[in-house]
Amino acid sequence: MRRDFTLALLLFIGGCATQPQTPASRAPLAPIAWPDDSPALELAVLNRVSWGANRSSYADIARLGTGRWLDAQLRPPQGEVRARLPAEAQAAIDAMTISQRPIAEIAAELEQQRRAFQNAAADDRKAERQAYQESLGRLGREAQTRMLLRALYSPNQLEEQMTWFWMNHFSVFQFKGPLRALVADYEERAVRPQALGRFRELLGATARHPAMLIYLDNARNSAGRINENYARELMELHTLGVDGGYTQSDVEALARILTGWSLDLAGGELSRFYPRRHDFGDKVLLGRTIRGRGAAELDEALDILARHPSTARFVSRKLATFLVADEPPAALVERMAQTFSASDGDIAQVLRTLFVSPEFRASLGGKFKDPQHYALSALRLVLDQRPLPDAQPVIGALARMGEPLYARATPDGYPLTRTDWASPGQLATRFEIARGIAYRVPVRIPMELVASVGDATRETLAKAASPQEWNLLLLSSPEFMQR
Amino acid sequence: MKRRAFILSSLALAGSGRLFAAPSAPARFLLVFLRGGYDAANFLVPTSSSFYYESRPTIAVPRDAALALDADWGLHPALAESLHPLYTKGEAALVPFAGTEDLSRSHFETQDSIELGQPLAARSYASGFMNRLVAALGGGGAISFTNQLPVAFRGEAQVANVALNTVGRSSVDARQSALIAEMYKGTNLGAQVSEGFAARDSVMRDLGDEMVAASRNAVTARGFEVQAKRIARLMHGEYRLGFVDIGGWDTHVGEGGTTGQLATRLEELGRGLGAFAEAMGPAWHETLVVVISEFGRTFRENGNRGTDHGHGTVYWVLGGGVRGGRVTGEQLRVSRDTLFQDRDYPVLNEYRAVLGGLFARLYGLDAAQVARVFPGAPAKDLSLI
Structure with a gap:
């Protein structure tokens, strides 16, 4: 740990910049030493760090060894994801409107459509309203499909998991306003580029994105017409945590700092700062005076929040809850928080601290899959590199299990622990989903890629009356519920 | 599966202070949680308060639009055909200035606090109060009509759950x-x-x-009315303790007044509860429904014709055997100087004391049993049943 810490400290001294960091400027990570590799351990790491093991990803980790595979996951090849997907999956993404047209153009066009009918009577201009809703629906489905295809096929599985994690951390609800048209861009430009990058960049990009401005109402927050919604959730859910040491007066100060950040959907900029709506008075945030001077106040406030020790702990704990255990060991969280602070919120550094920890190794196989992990791991196992025939049933299955993409209504994001997903009703539903997948596969799914299948499961599998029933039982087994 | 109904009924029989329910028909209890912090001040309108009308220039419910309940209070008109008739029949009561001591004004923190039902200083996620109620009643017969098992129902006692809109x-x-x-x-x-x-x-x-x-x-959410009728059918059978939650109450922007966002939600909720009461038939007389929410909202409207997170709220208590038709519990005159932190309704009727009082009457629980459900919070009897 000592070496990590020193290295991280050097990095901290070297780079406190708040400029957007491209992946190219990311600091190198010390290679992970993983001396005692074994096939079982590789499979366990793969099941935790990816959306689920299959033959090709298992071949990758077996070829590289766990240490080098983790290094590669932490620093995936730079540039676009596109070169790394199978041709069919990439072709499907390329054909999408969200790939072909700039978001500013899409947003401006939709906004003009909306304005044409917004003041008409409810039953007037039905065709226009319907066309508008259909456009939103199609764009929202494209975003979900793209997310699923990348999660199923990208070799950079940690990047995919972290993109989902941050989308969930900075959660938005696609059914509010025109958000279905914006979630694809929110993910692509605000979240994905920094999924393994800097927390501060995530914070700045999400704060300015129209998806967040709409979702938490900051688009309506202006001087003398304060709306506290985003200010509160920014501290409670995105940075400090509810016990992170802020008060109601901090919420009010931050809300004033945030005044004037609003939308420009029709004008092509998507969002911008409107000085005339800003409260130019001085504010006191977390004991620090922020001089009222306009747009620059936002970055000053986000710097304070991103570098606050409560944020380092809160974010580290959430990462460890996602990748280690429902109740992550306090000592590990503390070490991650130290790395977080020392590296100025370099997410890959924090995850490196997690991966090299004995706590991580001891935890493998012990996380209960949430529905997203469950559905994706089943499909990855079944499909491997073969194309997904239709994303719609998967989108439906996630909704039925209570975890649809971009659709958590409340800003807390989906919960990450077993108690939230293993209730009697949820398990019964999960077996229905298992059957839906199992009966589409005409041959037995091999059980070698399901970690440590025990005797009870083997005995039950032996009673399967058909390959499909075998598949149902395997995908319903207690072992397959764990990652 | 018989165990549930059996144990619950035998337990309910053992009680002495129980006022409802013939011995063969143990009481049923449904908790309805409005997630998001509904704007109670526009639901139970303080019609005699000029301060209310000053504080809400664009969203107040006008005096002549509210359904007068007494000299001080009126009901939102969206409830004219649902809650109002129940209230008039004496089958519904309202408890204003209700809520929790949790001051975080966080949805999630406060919802968890309430559902855990423990002293704030010593919260443990090991069990929620509904789960402890199941245990106090001997186990079994409990179901949550939600996809996830809510915090209130978590704990050692086994509780079923089913999402009625997707099953x-x-x-x-x-x-x-x-x-x-x-x-x-x-x-x-x-x-x-x-x-x-x-x-x-x-x-x-x-x-x-x-x-x-x-x-x-x-797979999409259906109207609450459809769900409520299904809940009634299931609570006729082996399930005697139920939980359901309804979202969509976080009205920061464009809340509306007599009509609009909140009015629509209230109308839907009222219609659902009315349908539930009707579908319960004779069993409605042994049924208690309590509607709660994590907090009220700011007394003054915000800059976007909406309201932000506040504190005190209004609970609804419904049932065929309820001594309703009144606005009850500790109350204060609604004016600027009685607001909490010059912002919100204060809490005078702490939720654990109020619910504990209801459970004590409903199931004949003694003080020690109530203390197991709500440790450290002596029951407060509002004589509602």
């Missing part, structure tokens, strides 16, 4: 269900898996064809 006929047959249950025998999910299959079967039995017809391919 349909099962494609996993009886033999396969048994095989799956076999794999889980002796694991830490064994009880949940068996309970899941059992609840699935009883829901299908109780709801039958109506369910299957209505739920085919339905």
